[in-house]
Amino acid sequence: MATDSRPDTFDSVDWDRVEADTGGVPVVAVVEALTFLAFGAALAYDYLIVPEGEPTVLDWDVTAVEWLFVAVLLLGLFHVVVPLARSRRMTAYYWRQFRKNRLAVASLGYLGVLLVIGVLGPAIWAAPNETISYAEAYAPPIFIGGDLASLDHALGTDAQGRHLWHLIVYGIRVSFEVGLIAMTLAITIGTIVGAVAAYFGGYVDEVLMRYVDIQQTFPVFILLLLLIYLYGASLFLIILLYGVFGWEGTARLVRSEALQRTEEAYSRAAEAAGASKLWVVRRHIIPNVSSTVITAATLSIPVFILGEAALSFLGFGDPGTFSWGRTINAGRSDIDSAWWISTIPGLFLFLTVLAFNFVGDALRDAIDPRSDSG
């Protein structure tokens, strides 16, 4: 109803002008390019100069997944945080819409705290395996009481005396790595495939969408089990597989949205003005389906997190990580005597997934006036 009077939204932003606003020199783009150059240099340093098995900096041996995670966080900084900070009016408008949903605001706060703990926590709290102490095994959480309960391990310990809180902190890192990296991969592929299929139509569309059909038909979870069976479990592989086989929903959404947009005046005008198809897709179609993409992205994160946790629970997770799923599985045999080992990490997993779902739905309500999830 009020669509006409709405201020700037993602849909209505003139993206050329946004960049022109910086006076012809896209400062942010330069900074971003420099940052990624530095990132590339650091990556090259790790893989070419630092010997295998040696820590990269201090005692931190940066893994492939962690490199990817840093890249995704940087991407998020330049493509979510910076644009939001630069168009204040748009941000303020969306915030007003978003704020109406108090649960979502609380969820966003919870996720923010979790992200900070996940990123910085491992620098503060020792790796769980360093806290192994069989004397302190099965210590209950402090609020239960008991002889073994101690402030030192307030949430209790597991069968090997590892502090549950440390397991949870390292689990946050794993969950966010899975959720954010797989989401970035899936959304990128899905958006490109969807936009290309919609814009080129004809055989391109037919082939791409038939492939999407097949990918959707093929149960990804089972494919994952099969591939992990064949190639062995590693967090890198799990994330990669979720990213590469988890985009068909986004592609469908973007395609149908883009099909409507290609018919609209600006796409035709651009084409009439001699713009190449690729240009039209990149400059006009993709920015204009961003509302759909942002919502789909947020709502895909919890799916990936749950998927990885389920795999780890079944014993197909990366044995080198402290995934929540693994911790929950490990505590299963002690459910009668030490219920906290399974239930407390599970509660964190549940709340995290719930929070992403709340935020995703609230985002949809805030930025996409057409959909109505109530």
Next chain:
Amino acid sequence: MTGPLLEVTDLRTQFHTDEGVVRAVDGVSFDIGRGETVCLVGESGSGKSVTSESITKLIPIPPGEIAGGSIRFDGMELTDLPESDLRDLRGSRIAHVFQNPQETLNPVYRVGRQIAETIRIHEDVGKEAARKRAVDLLDRVGIPDAAERVDDYPHEMSGGMKQRVVIAMALAGRPDLLIADEPTTALDVTIQAQILRLLNDLQAEFDMAILFVTHDLGVVAEVADRVVVMYAGRVMERADVYDLFENPGHPYTQALLACLPGRGDATTAIGGSLPSPTNPPDGCRFHPRCPHAIPDCKSGDQPPLHPVPDPDAVATGAGNPAGTGAGGPPGEPVRAAGPYDDTDGAEEGGWDEVREATVSGHVASCIYYRQGYDATTVRHDDAAADGGSTDQGASGAAGDEEGGGS
């Protein structure tokens, strides 16, 4: 004929939204006699559709709510009637036809089944009998090969045909009152004329009253006996169709008429836009767009409905309704008995006499018709702006021709 069939008094319908309470209908009164056609006219957003859907509570509740007023249908008070009794009325005694026939029919059912559904909801009839009646109805509304088309799906029919089906569906319960909400707006002009003719024939045959909601004054001239002009949830003017075209009292009505081709400058548009639905202006809701607005128009409440004297009557001071003879709609006595309005709070004694004098029941919600204001301000300006049609006689003749259809 004892009293009007439908009597709406001071109806208030509001919607609770995120932006606040929208008073879509804010004190609307009118009545409809048996067999009579009353048009509700206004721009989109004026509350005319909400008014028509408030009668049988078709508006979504919540967020909608009928906050006050009374709706009497054949002696029954509808506002506090239980839902089950309302359901019995809907589709049987009060039927609806909506704007867009593409969307009013359920796409997954055959049209015959949809007509039969109405019959079987209200009467204890077998499938076969209901189907037979559906065929008869389709035949009656002018669908060729009705016996075969009864098994068509809506998407297999043209827009005009679909609207005929919708009308057949409405007739299935032999209603006393047909509420037609912009029934021709979505159709081609040639089809429009056919549908209007069909409705006219059916009205005579079934002896129904019609509440016709439209924004199209051309259609009004063709079908209406009487007209209710709405703006921003309020009644601006009520008159029989002849008086309205001949002698528009409210500046808003005058502006609407001036937009009609052949009346005044066809390119004239009403400046400005509809007021905010959640926060309407004080005073007369039309004052921000009114060429005659004076400070008194801008404060207080919407002015009550004042009788609009006939121009001749103003001249002679006798108040003789010149228009009634020519327009000649039925239902005249009904209107005289009906309430003029209820927004009319404290009235000075002298007005009642004026009211009695204007038997035609032509009233307008404009301050200029109150005692102490010069009504000719509105009149004269209209005449001046109207350019070519200043001559009352000439436009009167045009009005006769236009009104001939009804």
Next chain:
Amino acid sequence: MRWYVARRLAWALVATWLAVTLTFGVLLAAPNPGADAAAAQCASQDRDPEQCRQQYLESRGLDRPAHVQYIDYMTDLAALDFGYSESQEEPVTAAIADAWIYSAQYFVPSIIISVLIGYSIGLYSALNRYTLTDYLGSFVAYFGISIPNFWFAIVLILVVGVYFREASLLGVSLDALSLRTYYETSYGVFTVENAKQLIMPVIVLATASVASQMRYSRAQALEYANADFVKTARAKGASTWRVLVAHVLRVALVPLSTILIVDILAVLFAGSFIIEAIFQIPGLGRLQLEAITQKDTDLVAAVTLIPVFLAIVGNLIQDLAYVLLDPRIDYGDR
């Protein structure tokens, strides 16, 4: 119409062929875990690991050229010969025949419950928007899609299987309410005991799909709740129930059917591994897990294809249902 059905059937065949080929390709390209295991075993017995690996591959015909293996594999599949399971020590088909009933007996009730309960709550809350029921329904939906089913199962076991055994409420022991934690195969399929021990698996499995069906149906119903034809139905005097079922649900079924089967299958397949692992049900999920941990490649390949076939058949049914549900569909399209 016939042409449309024929095309969908042909597409299902093509999809099956592609899926089978893909599975074959993945198996061919990947290192063979069975061969690795054989090699490792030989190495521990001081025999030449390479020779053992070779022997292992030869005995299964895996040393032949790829296209020969492929043709062989496809012909065997066409004859429904899935090979021999070493971990179960019987033909793969026999192992599957033993296991499927255990999966089906909680799978089928879960699907029925998902659709019935999911749609009922979804439609009801769409029609009673902004009421307490609607908010409660939304909350249940969030709960259902967010709760990790393996954790939910553990908490259920903790409460129903462990806590109820000892707890009492107002002096009445709750032991009667407690349920078997682990599946007991000795009960007959249609016995009360069997039904009782399936309650927890069905609840856990159905929770997520109930929630997602509820969200879809609510969203779809809302889309149509304000449609003109629904207003027309109300204007006819139709009762709320009639409007809801005969008009809103009937039209919403068209889009709902396009997501129903594939969505339910996806949610349930992933869930079945977890359910069977936790409750120790000897169904297909556990068969697959055992096959994987014991590196039984023939069985892994076969059990992978079952859900693929089911999904393809489900897709086909869905396409055909679409034709039946929507008279507007243009058969020439797609």
